[in-house]
Amino acid sequence: MAEQLFYFLIYPGLLFAAVIGAFLSWYDRKITAWVQFRKGPPLFQPFYDFFKLLLVKETILPKHGSKGVFLAAPIFAVFGASIAGVFILLPVMGIETGFKGDIIVIFYLLTIPSLTYIIGALASGNPLAALGGSREMKLILSYELTFILVLAGIIQKAGMTISFSEIISLQTLNGVFAGSLSGIILFIVFIFCIQAKLALVPFDAPEAETEISEGIMIEYSGTPYAMIKLTKYIMFFILPAFLIGLLWGGLNFEGINILWSILKILFVVLLLTLIRNTNPRVKIKQAIRYFIVWMNLLAIIAIVLSYFGL
Amino acid sequence: MGFKEFCFKKSLWLFHFGGASCNNCDIEILDCLTPRYDVERFGMLLVGSIRHADVLLVNGSINQRDKSRLLEIYEQASKPIVVVAIGACGCTGGIFAEGNTFAGPVDKIIPVDAYIPGCPPKPEAILAGIVKLLNK
Ligand code: SF4
Numbered sequence: 484m485a486e487q488l489f490y491f492l493i494y495p496g497l498l499f500a501a502v503i504g505a506f507l508s509w510y511d512r513k514i515t516a517w518v519q520f521r522k523g524p525p526l527f528q529p530f531y532d533f534f535k536l537l538l539v540k541e542t543i544l545p546k547h548g549s550k551g552v553f554l555a556a557p558i559f560a561v562f563g564a565s566i567a568g569v570f571i572l573l574p575v576m577g578i579e580t581g582f583k584g585d586i587i588v589i590f591y592l593l594t595i596p597s598l599t600y601i602i603g604a605l606a607s608g609n610p611l612a613a614l615g616g617s618r619e620m621k622l623i624l625s626y627e628l629t630f631i632l633v634l635a636g637i638i639q640k641a642g643m644t645i646s647f648s649e650i651i652s653l654q655t656l657n658g659v660f661a662g663s664l665s666g667i668i669l670f671i672v673f674i675f676c677i678q679a680k681l682a683l684v685p686f687d688a689p690e691a692e693t694e695i696s697e698g699i700m701i702e703y704s705g706t707p708y709a710m711i712k713l714t715k716y717i718m719f720f721i722l723p724a725f726l727i728g729l730l731w732g733g734l735n736f737e738g739i740n741i742l743w744s745i746l747k748i749l750f751v752v753l754l755l756t757l758i759r760n761t762n763p764r765v766k767i768k769q770a771i772r773y774f775i776v777w778m779n780l781l782a783i784i785a786i787v788l789s790y791f792g793l
Numbered sequence: 794m795g796f797k798e799f800c801f802k803k804s805l806w807l808f809h810f811g812g813a814s815c816n817n818c819d820i821e822i823l824d825c826l827t828p829r830y831d832v833e834r835f836g837m838l839l840v841g842s843i844r845h846a847d848v849l850l851v852n853g854s855i856n857q858r859d860k861s862r863l864l865e866i867y868e869q870a871s872k873p874i875v876v877v878a879i880g881a882c883g884c885t886g887g888i889f890a891e892g893n894t895f896a897g898p899v900d901k902i903i904p905v906d907a908y909i910p911g912c913p914p915k916p917e918a919i920l921a922g923i924v925k926l927l928n929k
Pocket residue numbers: 814815816817818852853854879880881882883887888911912913914
């Protein structure tokens with residue numbers, strides 16, 4: 484019991500994932516600044532932001548809305564993200580093996596943060612938040628199918644095993660999946676799914692800052708907003724870690740391998756950041772078409788290729 | 794300086810309220826976010842919702858219509874919030890002070906923490922004002 488709690492709260496769950504995620508989010512902002520020829524924020528900026536929201540700012544509750552749900556949603560988001568983090572990071576970092584079928588569980592757990600954002604937004608009673616919520620819902624409906632196709636492709640490549648740690652150990656034996664043609668295609672599609680899951684540009688229509696004033700987040704302030712920030716930090720680490728575990732052989736924190744693992748994560752986040760900085764925001768209709776038609780097509784091609792062993 | 798205050802000063806998020814301005818101050822404020830001046834160095838960000846803001850930048854003269862809106866924006870903000878009046882119009886009314894729709898400079902409507910005069914103030918002046926505010 485104590486061990487489980489330690490896994491959940493400290494390592495590799497809540498605390499560890501949040502700290503690493505916060506540094507990754509600084510890295511993302513710094514790269515963004517460099518791309519725009521700026522200097523960028525200081526190293527501990529995500530921590531300042533978080534503690535400011537948590538400790539200093541007042542929490543405002545919506546007058547016309549359901550206050551309990553509004554406050555509960557961010558807490559559920561943090562819990563969902565950290566449980567997903569535990570299930571992902573235990574096998575990826577080789578601490579424990581997990582159980583059979585945990586990929587399916589992780590898939591469901593990863594949707595919890597987005598769903599709670601929608602619930603919180605609708606509970607706030609703000610029309611712009613409702614607009615953002617409906618966009619987020621459409622986005623989920625479009626990328627989730629693609630995501631499951633990618634997972635299907637990976638399971639196919641791994642010889643129909645649905646255990647995360649078995650997939651990782653298979654890759655250490657036979658070489659990483661991203662080394663083959665179908666693996667590369669799956670990697671690309673996965674990157675775009677992460678982009679949509681994290682609501683980064685070009686798929687940030689639900690929180691479009693300049694258009695609907697941060698949409699689903701508009702009414703949040705103070706502590707609940709700090710919880711949402713925390714969720715975002717955690718997601719920013721565990722989604723790339725999930726990708727690396729499934730397609731790039733997992734992370735290894737022993738000896739010199741630690742450097743290679745860090746480089747892997749930084750590379751994936753760099754890709755996300757560069758996509759975010761070189762693209763405009765697409766309309767929600769375009770985003771849906773992008774996933775339903777093009778990304779699904781790519782994923783299916785990858786599945787067929789992997790069927791022929793390419 | 795306590796930990797709370799330190800975090801607050803290190804992460805000021807800006808919300809921009811443009812009153813009935815001539816639009817010049819708005820442009821100068823946006824200049825502060827450009828590569829040349831880059832206020833993100835100090836951890837400042839422009840946010841889209843007043844609920845997230847720590848600093849309310851008010852520029853332009855406040856006329857009868859803006860007055861109720863400014864009050865409402867101020868009440869909706871999550872406290873503590875710092876109000877900065879930018880430009881001659883924000884500080885005193887400037888060239889609009891004699892107009893018959895003018896409803897008083899910003900500090901008659903809401904409490905102001907810092908004034909940055911100029912018509913328009915240079916981005917350097919705005920940065921200097923913000924730095925002064927940080928060291929207060
Ligand atoms: S202070 Fe000058 S530049 Fe600024 S809004 Fe007023 S008239 Fe325009």
